[in-house]
Amino acid sequence: MDTLTRDEVFEIVGELDDAILLDLIATGATYGELLEACTWLSSDDAMGEILEHPPQGRVAELCDILSRMDWPDERD
Template sequence: MTLTRSEVTEVLGPVGNTLAADIIATGATRQELLEAWMWVNSDEALVGEGRELPRGRVAQLADLLAPQDDEDL
């Protein structure tokens, strides 16, 4: 089932409307969002466990959640 705004907030805490809409637009499930959040916050631990790098919607969500570099500023 596709995520709702409420579920996005439950997983991530307060987020902006644009990010929430972008996440919901991926068509991801709550489980995929949880997995993406884990990758963004503890990728070294997951790689150390031997998990494969995220693919598909999980990778797309991880890209949305990853901190943006300020190199272009």
């Protein structure tokens, strides 16, 4: 499992603050974990109901970091 790169973060979430970028990479998370965290943040409560648990581990950490971002209403 390879940890995230700057380009991978930008590919998934777009341009973002350097501090948040560094925090995301410092988690040691993978591309898939970041993708999962973004899915959790963009979904409604139905995802938690389906999986019967909230985000866990690194995905939860990524969600916490990403929740500090100002997300645009629509992503390109």
